[in-house]
Structure formats: structure tokens, C-alpha cells
Amino acid sequence: MxxxxxxxxxxxxxxxxxxxxxxxxxxxxxxxxxxxxxxxxxxxxxxxxxxxxxxxxxxxxxxxxxxxxxxxxxxxxxxxxxxxxxxxxxxxxxxxxxxxxxxxxxxxxxxxxNSVDGNPDDPLIKGTSVEVYRISALLDGGAEIDAVLRDYPGLTRAEVQLASDYARAIPKKGRPYPKISFKRAIVTLGLDALDELAVEE
Known part of the structure; x- marks a missing residue:
């Protein structure tokens, strides 16, 4: 054969x-x-x-x-x-x-x-609802693995590394994911200060 x-x-x-x-x-x-x-x-x-x-x-x-x-x-x-x-x-x-x-x-x-599920064009880390390319984009944006784990506490260190390796071997087609998480974006923009103002009012 x-x-x-x-x-x-x-x-x-x-x-x-x-x-x-x-x-x-x-x-x-x-x-x-x-x-x-x-x-x-x-x-x-x-x-x-x-x-x-x-x-x-x-x-x-x-x-x-x-x-x-x-x-x-x-x-x-x-x-x-x-x-x-x-x-x-x-x-x-x-x-x-x-x-x-x-x-x-x-x-x-x-x-x-074999470590991913779902659509091959935008796969999920197996057993989770987290997109492989979302995690790899965070790492590409300079996030450390520990920071990613804080934002995605359901993931293991090995799963974060898997996402990085997978994206290196099989790059995402089409529009990339943001290189900063929503949580980090809020902290970076200081939007938590807006919550404090809303409480004061």
C-alpha cells in the first residue's frame, strides 16, 4: 500500500x-x-x-x-x-x-x-472551549505562559505550549486573533477606574 x-x-x-x-x-x-x-x-x-x-x-x-x-x-x-x-x-x-x-x-x-477538536481552520484545545489560535496569539503578543494561565485558569501549562507549537506548525488562515486578552485590555486601559466612578455616582 x-x-x-x-x-x-x-x-x-x-x-x-x-x-x-x-x-x-x-x-x-x-x-x-x-x-x-x-x-x-x-x-x-x-x-x-x-x-x-x-x-x-x-x-x-x-x-x-x-x-x-x-x-x-x-x-x-x-x-x-x-x-x-x-x-x-x-x-x-x-x-x-x-x-x-x-x-x-x-x-x-x-x-x-490529535490534541485539538473541532473545525480544523479554528481548532479548540482538546476537552476545552478555548481556541488554539487565541492562545498562540497571546503568546505571540508577548504574554508569558503564567499570564495566559491566569487569564485561562482551566488550561494547563502543557496545553498552552501545545497551542504555541500547533500554530507554529499549522498557522491560522484568515484574520488573526488579538494579541492581548480581554482581561489584559481592561487592565491596560484602566477601565476598572470607570467602575469605581460608577459606584461613586
Whole structure:
């Protein structure tokens, strides 16, 4: 059965602990390294399992390969000619070991995806009614985890970190959430002083 794994470039950047800029540059430098899929009204470049294994091989031994060697390696991976190893020049690369490392890395992304509920475009932290992207926006706005926990006492530290990791791997589409919570906005604007004036009147 063929492997149907596909990752966006941003997901791949998260999985490999790299920047989107570096992953995009690698894809641009290697013809055929990504395919374009239509998702809704957008065209999205995605990487398949052979492409991910290739990226893992580049991580491991890319600095030892010539441009020709890199092309030969990617072509061999795409062809699926060997299930055990790929030989490029004087290198023998163990495919099982490379694939296992990719699967391990994918496990982190899959755990993130399984930790949310609801609409994939605006998911909730599993078991809560709190939007993942709302929490990540607060962190992006400079809020410390402890401050977020004070505003959302039903969350755990791990759930706040999950929201940050999820948004890094799978960014929100459309309008972002505010980077400051309603509670913080009230404190910042000093609106509690208005309550005191209303009581005095």
C-alpha cells in the first residue's frame, strides 16, 4: 500500500526543526522535490514521504554529496527501486533508518493534530472551549505562559505550549486573533477606574 503522507512546507519546517525559509529554498533548488496540490481555492506545495526521506538524508549526509549526487539520491527515492538502501556514488544509505527517523519526527506533528477538536481552520484545545489560535496569539503578543494561565485558569501549562507549537506548525488562515486578552485590555486601559466612578455616582 502506497504511503499517502503529505506535508506542507511549513509543516515540514516544523517537523525538521528548520525555518520555512530554509525548507522553501531547498525545495526551490531541487526540481521535483515538491508537488502542487489545490486545496480549496489555493495551490499549496507539499512534500511526500520520499521527499521527506530525502530531506532527512540531506540532514544526515547532504554536506558530503555533490549536486549530482543529491539529484541521484532524490531520483532513487522517488523511483522506489530499493526498499532497503540507496547507493549514491560511494555512499550506501539505509532507507529503513532514514524512514524511521522521519516517522519519529512525524509523530510529534500527529500528536499535535490529535490534541485539538473541532473545525480544523479554528481548532479548540482538546476537552476545552478555548481556541488554539487565541492562545498562540497571546503568546505571540508577548504574554508569558503564567499570564495566559491566569487569564485561562482551566488550561494547563502543557496545553498552552501545545497551542504555541500547533500554530507554529499549522498557522491560522484568515484574520488573526488579538494579541492581548480581554482581561489584559481592561487592565491596560484602566477601565476598572470607570467602575469605581460608577459606584461613586
Amino acid at each position: 502506497a504511503d499517502t503522507t503529505v506535508l506542507t512546507l511549513r509543516e515540514a519546517a516544523f517537523v525538521f526543526g528548520d525555518s520555512l525559509k530554509n525548507i522553501s529554498r531547498t525545495v526551490d533548488e531541487h526540481a521535483g522535490l515538491a508537488v502542487t496540490l489545490t486545496r480549496g481555492k489555493r495551490n499549496v506545495r507539499v512534500l511526500r514521504m520520499p521527499d521527506l526521506i530525502y530531506l532527512q538524508a540531506l540532514n544526515d549526509v547532504g554536506h558530503l554529496l555533490t549536486p549530482q549526487g543529491r539529484r541521484a539520491l532524490h531520483e532513487a527515492l522517488l523511483s522506489g527501486r530499493s526498499a532497503n538502501q540507496v547507493i549514491v556514488g560511494g555512499f550506501s544509505l539505509p532507507l529503513a533508518q532514514l524512514r524511521n527517523e522521519v516517522v519519529r519526527r512525524l509523530g510529534t506533528l500527529n500528536r499535535l493534530k
